[in-house]
Amino acid sequence: MADEVVLLSSWFSPFGMRVQIALAEKGINYEFKEEDLRNKSPLLLQTNPIHKKVPVLIHNGKIICESLIAVEYIDEVWSDKSPLLPSDPYQRAYARFWADFIDAKMYQPGRKTWTTKGDEQEASKKEFLECFKLFEKQLGDKPYFNGDNFGFLDVAFIPLHCWFQVIETFGEFKLEEEFPKYFDWVKRCLQRESVSNTLPDQKKIYALACLRRKQFGLD
């Protein structure tokens, strides 16, 4: 019997993009249901009553919420193709630690850099850059954050790239000057169809951010 896979997400959600990339890496066909986060569907509220957020993966009626949990689930169910997590327990712990770091430390300061002004923005920008520096260091001389092969940690991080132009513009800094290795890694990831087919046009993201800033009364 064919698998029925549905993904509730929003085109601009970096968390949703993680799941899209993982599904694409595994060659899984799925139905993408676009959610309007200002007018959440009954299906979203029913499938994720705890957090009421995207992404939600629905596999043969089974519901999996939280992007990194969904990516691990995809990796385990479709384990015969393109493994995302390393097989060594210590390498797995390393990948999980740094994926968690993105969500726990980098995401909010990054977001606040483009959604706030003044002192709050300055503090957020500083925190974001510190976290980015720490994370980028983990790349070292490896082709991917995960090691020799594109994997879990790359899947966790690459979607945020499409929001970084927004953070740079409103935070008034340029990442490329200080982090050339990071940009090499981005180019390497974008050569993969799973990534290039998933990440939206940065101009569209930027336009959305400008609209949101107007709505927040920032511009």
Add this chain to the structure above:
Amino acid sequence: MADEVVLLDTWFSMFGMRVRIALAEKGIKYEYKEEDLLNKSPLLLQMNPIYKCIPVLIHNGKPICESLIIVKYIDEVWKDKAPLLLPFDPYQRAQARFWADFIDQKVYDVGRTIWTSKGDEQEAAKKDFIEILKKLEEALGNNAYFGGDAFGFVDVALIPFYSWFYTYETFGNFKIERECPKLIAWAKRCIKRESVSKSLPDEKKVYESALVYKKIFGLD
């Protein structure tokens, strides 16, 4: 070659307790090193330079940080030792990870607010706390444990907070059992396991140390 396992921890940390329970469940011998969080050791700062906090598991010289990541690591390295803390089925595993993540996102901060605040802020925190526990009760259903019949990952993630319930209840002037009897019944079931009873500190000692903490930081 025998494994060398060291745990950097603090006796009252719920996060450290999770690791102690997991190691005990697997019957792993380890060296426990108590950290003074107001005077962190060079070893801690070297092994966890990012967060500088406990618990840190050091296995044959390699550090693993973040309590739930450590518990997963223990489960994977010693997968031949019963019990398996995470379920075998991928969907059940995803559910277990979801609820453990929910516990991390919600329980600690709200619990902390109960014992460190007063007035309206405390009342709001108490209300939130009960709502969170009620959601967990729903997830438990009529099972003996969160994983079903067997003690597992989510139970390990949550049971350490039981040692802090007395502190929350005393400062907050409320009784958790009145609102969440199923959850307290689950906790009492867990406490019967040696891995849990030996890993959780005495709840009155936790309360006394909270009292001292509040005095030191001028929170009373």
